[in-house]
Amino acid sequence: GENVEQHPSTLSVQEGDSAVIKCTYSDSASNYFPWYKQELGKGPQLIIDIRSNVGEKKDQRIAVTLNKTAKHFSLHITETQPEDSAVYFCAAPPPPGGGADGLTFGKGTHLIIQP
């Protein structure tokens, strides 16, 4: 099945600075890469996703970039605000024709926004 590695496990940035979280995946056939945000006491919620035919996608202060050759994708948050403090997860779908039919998640990044 798919193997997803996520770094760093904890990231502390000053309010207003940018934050970058990186993930690598193992199966070159993977074609969809979502990012989820989990606030304390709640379930993860999709914040942005990208398909393999696109190199970058932006949504206001959030962007995701994909490098298919290197098999990695990154979440970029600009002008960070206190409400960005949360745990962020990357994920990848199962490879075609094999494995359990569920997303494989990275182990998460705890983003801390310092005032």
Place this chain on the structure above:
Amino acid sequence: NAGVTQTPKFQVLKTGQSMTLQCAQDMNHEYMSWYRQDPGMGLRLIHYSVGAGITDQGEVPNGYNVSRSTTEDFPLRLLSAAPSQTSVYFCASSYARPASSYNSPLHFGNGTRLTVT
């Protein structure tokens, strides 16, 4: 529109007890799944279902059973709880299967925090 509803929010069990974690969705999603979340381990797939009457095993299925008699409900059963099953459990649903080309997002419930002593 409630989305994905999980009950109970918290539960404490003794080793060997059984219980059922409830999950219901009102979005008419065919795909439903259960994940467990442990510190430093991320989210791991326990069981999933691609439609009523169809269930299959995920990455960590041992010690858990599921059934899918309706589109809306997907309960998770622990037949004989063990301390290793202490975790936060999330139910999630989506319009299409993750392996399909539709790439529809997973909608998560707010979780059940289970402690087994």
